[in-house]
Amino acid sequence: MATARKKGRGYEIRVSCGIDINGKKLGRSKTWIPDESMTPRQIEKELERQKILFEEEVRNGVCPDNKIRFADFSKRWMEEYAKVNLTIKTYARYEIYLERINQGIGHLKLKDITPLRLNAFYRSLEAEGVNKRAKKDKDGNLINGGRLAPKTILDHHRVISKILATAVKWGLLEKNVAMRADPPKVPHREISYLNEEEAKQMIVLLDKEPIQYRTMITLLVYTGIRRGELCGLEWKDIDFENQVMHVCRSAQYIGNKTMITKEPKTKSGIRHFSLSATACQMLKRYKMWQMEQRFKVGDQWEDNDRLFTAWNGAPIHPDTITDWFAKFIKRSGLPYVTLHSLRHTNATLMIAEGTDVCTVSRRLGHANTATTLNIYAHALQSKDTEAANTIERTLSRYAKIS
Numbered sequence: 001m002a003t004a005r006k007k008g009r010g011y012e013i014r015v016s017c018g019i020d021i022n023g024k025k026l027g028r029s030k031t032w033i034p035d036e037s038m039t040p041r042q043i044e045k046e047l048e049r050q051k052i053l054f055e056e057e058v059r060n061g062v063c064p065d066n067k068i069r070f071a072d073f074s075k076r077w078m079e080e081y082a083k084v085n086l087t088i089k090t091y092a093r094y095e096i097y098l099e100r101i102n103q104g105i106g107h108l109k110l111k112d113i114t115p116l117r118l119n120a121f122y123r124s125l126e127a128e129g130v131n132k133r134a135k136k137d138k139d140g141n142l143i144n145g146g147r148l149a150p151k152t153i154l155d156h157h158r159v160i161s162k163i164l165a166t167a168v169k170w171g172l173l174e175k176n177v178a179m180r181a182d183p184p185k186v187p188h189r190e191i192s193y194l195n196e197e198e199a200k201q202m203i204v205l206l207d208k209e210p211i212q213y214r215t216m217i218t219l220l221v222y223t224g225i226r227r228g229e230l231c232g233l234e235w236k237d238i239d240f241e242n243q244v245m246h247v248c249r250s251a252q253y254i255g256n257k258t259m260i261t262k263e264p265k266t267k268s269g270i271r272h273f274s275l276s277a278t279a280c281q282m283l284k285r286y287k288m289w290q291m292e293q294r295f296k297v298g299d300q301w302e303d304n305d306r307l308f309t310a311w312n313g314a315p316i317h318p319d320t321i322t323d324w325f326a327k328f329i330k331r332s333g334l335p336y337v338t339l340h341s342l343r344h345t346n347a348t349l350m351i352a353e354g355t356d357v358c359t360v361s362r363r364l365g366h367a368n369t370a371t372t373l374n375i376y377a378h379a380l381q382s383k384d385t386e387a388a389n390t391i392e393r394t395l396s397r398y399a400k401i402s
Contacts, residue, residue: 002051009033013051015058017171028058068172070113070163071106074098077163087262092254096133097159100125110164110173118160118181125153126184150184157183191375192337193344194221196352205332213324215286216308217342222279224346224364227339228252231318232261234305235287243280246272247365251306253317269365283307347372351379 004011010033017026032050034043078098082091104121105113124130128145131152135143148156161178168176194202199221206214220230228250237246248270251261264270275283286307294301294313302313309316325339337345343364350360361372 002055004032004047004051007031011047011050013047013054015055017058028054030054068110069106070108070110071102073110073167073172074102074106074163077166081166088260089252089254094159097156100130101156101160105160110167113164113177115177115180115182118157118178122153122157122181122183125156151186154183154186157181191344192335192341193348194334194337194341196349198334199345199349202332202334205328205334209328211286211289212308213321213328215282216321217325217328218282219279220339220342221345222276223273224343224350226250226343226365227318227321229264229365230321231306231308231316233307235307236305238275238283238307240280240284243275243277244272245275251315251318253319259315259317264365266365266367268362268367271362271365273363344375347376348379351376 002013002015004013010031012029012031014027014029017028032047034046038046078091078094082094086094101121104124105117108117125148128147131144131146131148157178161176164173164176164178167173202221203218206217209217216230219225220227223245225247229247231251232249233245233247234249237248238244239246248263249261250264250269251259253259290307290309293311297312300312302309304313304315306313306315308321310320322339329336347360347364350363351357357369357372360376361369364372366372
């Protein structure tokens with residue numbers, strides 16, 4: 001309820017808004033000065049009206065804490081919101097982002113953050129050497145000069161926007177100013193993949209490689225599963241009798257030490273699909289090889305059911321596969337593609353061979369076919385052209401062109 005007290009010629013009207021992050025009472029106030037011609041009775045009546053109007057204004061709006069800094073609020077946000085709602089991997093990534101964000105705007109009070117200040121911060125992230133975690137080239141120089149990619153800067157913007165949106169929701173801000181900021185535009189990049197001939201060449205070249213890597217890379221291009229899903233596979237997920245693979249978990253490392261195993265993001269990520277006879281035979285040979293390795297290592301072998309492991313049976317680090325594949329591609333003479341490009345290769349080849357989009361989407365574990373249609377528009381366009389040519393071949397002999 002609003003209160004009022006005499007202050008000079010006017011009245012200070014105050015509405016309580018609870019407490020702030022530190023337990024301090026919050027409130028909003030305004031000063032109302034009555035007209036000199038008003039009688040005491042009129043002043044009393046108008047003051048009550050002003051109290052009601054101001055309280056309604058506050059209740060329909062917010063009660064900002066004018067002193068809380070972004071760094072303090074972001075810390076609370078990470079504890080009370082992020083830990084509850086984000087995955088462990090996303091939480092760890094946000095910690096890295098917030099380290100940079102708080103260096104730039106953490107000292108600012110929430111109320112002092114403006115679109116212009118955010119834009120200046122985003123520009124500062126484009127400077128050389130900002131990315132302390134950037135890899136180095138063969139000469140020891142930071143790749144891309146240690147600059148952050150536009151997409152990474154956009155990710156920083158999204159974190160800021162989420163935090164400020166929560167501040168609005170919790171009644172600490174009137175509006176989310178990040179909505180009016182201008183983060184960098186992310187240029188559209190065509191997906192990379194191997195065409196049919198290049199994929200065939202890769203399979204031939206893999207025949208000379210160690211059986212573990214040969215099996216992993218071949219399985220990726222045959223199934224289109226993600227790297228984390230590959231690392232999470234267990235032998236119980238392979239039904240040799242019915243030639244079916246079950247995908248129900250993903251293995252990821254946080255940093256370089258902590259490995260987590262989690263379910264896919266969406267229900268559609270949990271799936272099963274048929275394996276080719278070639279893939280099944282390859283997995284059977286690999287399983288025999290793994291049993292031999294296990295016998296050689298003896299008591300040092302870490303007992304688990306994972307398909308792909310380190311020398312001692314421990315789950316393989318995802319980066320081990322990525323790094324090996326990058327070196328393989330470099331010495332193979334094939335076009336440059338990443339490990340994830342094998343997923344694109346799988347989908348593109350399926351579409352090229354006439355597999356319907358619903359089946360492709362289900363095998364890839366997409367939440368909906370719209371995702372598949374958006375990513376693989378290049379392959380679908382060629383099928384559209386092929387469809388037009390089919391109609392042409394079928395009906396052209398009947399068409400009369402004047």
